[in-house]
Amino acid sequence: MSKCKFENLIDGYLLNKLSERDREAFEEHYFNCSSCFQKLQERDIILRTIKNHPELLTEEKAEARKPLLVTLRKELAAWFTPRQLALAGITAALFLIIIFALVPRNQAPGPNFSLTDEETVRGSSITLISPVIDMNQIPSSFEWKKLGENVEYQISIFNHELLWKGTTKENRIVLPQEVKAKMIPGEKYSWQVKAFAPDGTLIAVSSRVQFKIAAQ
Amino acid sequence: MKPKRIEEDIQELTTRYRPIISFRVRKALGVQNTDCDDLVAEILSQVLEKIKTGEFRGESSLGTFVYTITSRRIVDYIREKTKVMKYAPEPLPYPDPQETLEAKEMSEKVQKALSRLKPRYREVLYLYYYQELSRDEVAQKLGVSSRKVSELVNYALKLIRKELKV
Numbered sequence: 001m002s003k004c005k006f007e008n009l010i011d012g013y014l015l016n017k018l019s020e021r022d023r024e025a026f027e028e029h030y031f032n033c034s035s036c037f038q039k040l041q042e043r044d045i046i047l048r049t050i051k052n053h054p055e056l057l058t059e060e061k062a063e064a065r066k067p068l069l070v071t072l073r074k075e076l077a078a079w080f081t082p083r084q085l086a087l088a089g090i091t092a093a094l095f096l097i098i099i100f101a102l103v104p105r106n107q108a109p110g111p112n113f114s115l116t117d118e119e120t121v122r123g124s125s126i127t128l129i130s131p132v133i134d135m136n137q138i139p140s141s142f143e144w145k146k147l148g149e150n151v152e153y154q155i156s157i158f159n160h161e162l163l164w165k166g167t168t169k170e171n172r173i174v175l176p177q178e179v180k181a182k183m184i185p186g187e188k189y190s191w192q193v194k195a196f197a198p199d200g201t202l203i204a205v206s207s208r209v210q211f212k213i214a215a216q
Numbered sequence: 217m218k219p220k221r222i223e224e225d226i227q228e229l230t231t232r233y234r235p236i237i238s239f240r241v242r243k244a245l246g247v248q249n250t251d252c253d254d255l256v257a258e259i260l261s262q263v264l265e266k267i268k269t270g271e272f273r274g275e276s277s278l279g280t281f282v283y284t285i286t287s288r289r290i291v292d293y294i295r296e297k298t299k300v301m302k303y304a305p306e307p308l309p310y311p312d313p314q315e316t317l318e319a320k321e322m323s324e325k326v327q328k329a330l331s332r333l334k335p336r337y338r339e340v341l342y343l344y345y346y347q348e349l350s351r352d353e354v355a356q357k358l359g360v361s362s363r364k365v366s367e368l369v370n371y372a373l374k375l376i377r378k379e380l381k382v
């Protein structure tokens with residue numbers, strides 16, 4: 001469709017802005033020029049649609065209606081080329097990996113929280129191995145899972161109150177005879193292990209496990 | 217153009233000029249005017265009659281000939297109505313495109329395209345077509361050159377036309 005010099009009069013004609021002379025000249029022209037008439041018809045529909053639906057041009061809803069991600073993507077696309085966008089994405093991913101994966105490993109173990117001497121513990125825990133179920137006889141040793149090197153463990157044995165407390169750097173402790181002598185078959189006991197770093201910081205606490213010694 | 221040749225092309229002439237005559241008549245009288253169809257049919261038969269009787273001698277183009285008959289008939293119609301009604305019927309300036317199914321469908325596509333336009337195109341269309349500001353006035357309001365306004369309007373129209381072709 002070739003460009004016709006009368007095309008510039010289409011808007012003026014539809015908006016009734018042409019002089020009488022130009023209007024008549026244009027009217028005569030579109031009776032002769034099918035290209036201009038086609039454009040005139042099209043522009044007429046566009047103009048009348050705008051006149052009857054100005055809200056489509058003034059309200060922000062057209063933007064708001066779009067999902068946030070679509071809008072964000074379009075905004076980003078306006079600022080960056082796809083290549084820059086991909087680069088920014090990779091950089092952000094690497095940054096997140098450094099923050100969340102590598103940094104915590106280089107830090108000292110996080111603090112552990114023991115609210116009371118009861119079982120409420122937040123942070124790393126110590127797994128107790130034995131005794132964790134009812135025993136036929138008084139246990140001679142207590143064993144738990146090792147946490148690491150240079151850790152000092154403090155073991156506490158309770159009946160209704162603290163019966164005995166001992167420390168070791170191993171993950172096992174043999175119960176002294178005098179303590180064993182205090183334990184009575186048929187009674188319930190519980191035990192707990194706490195782990196300390198060389199500087200004396202509490203780094204882990206086990207849950208408090210109960211066991212019963214069978215009555216003879 | 218010889219009468220014999222025109223006889224053969226009557227159908228083609230009707231197909232070509234009916235929409236143009238109709239557009240001109242509706243623009244002058246308003247799309248809601250119920251006399252429009254009758255007037256268009258009357259103009260077309262007048263054109264064909266004049267061609268048959270040799271009144272069209274090819275001194276001007278056929279388009280100009282049809283235009284002249286159309287314009288005269290519109291003036292006559294308004295004159296007749298003015299006599300009867302005291303005032304000529306005032307057409308609605310910009311009626312919603314609902315007159316034909318095709319116009320309605322096109323308008324729906326335009327609406328869709330308008331809502332998809334970027335804010336700066338919507339703004340320029342609003343000022344230029346809805347508020348009917350001149351290109352210079354729009355340019356002043358937006359702080360751009362008049363040429364830039366033309367570019368923005370033309371590009372927005374291009375985007376809308378793209379939607380119309382879908």
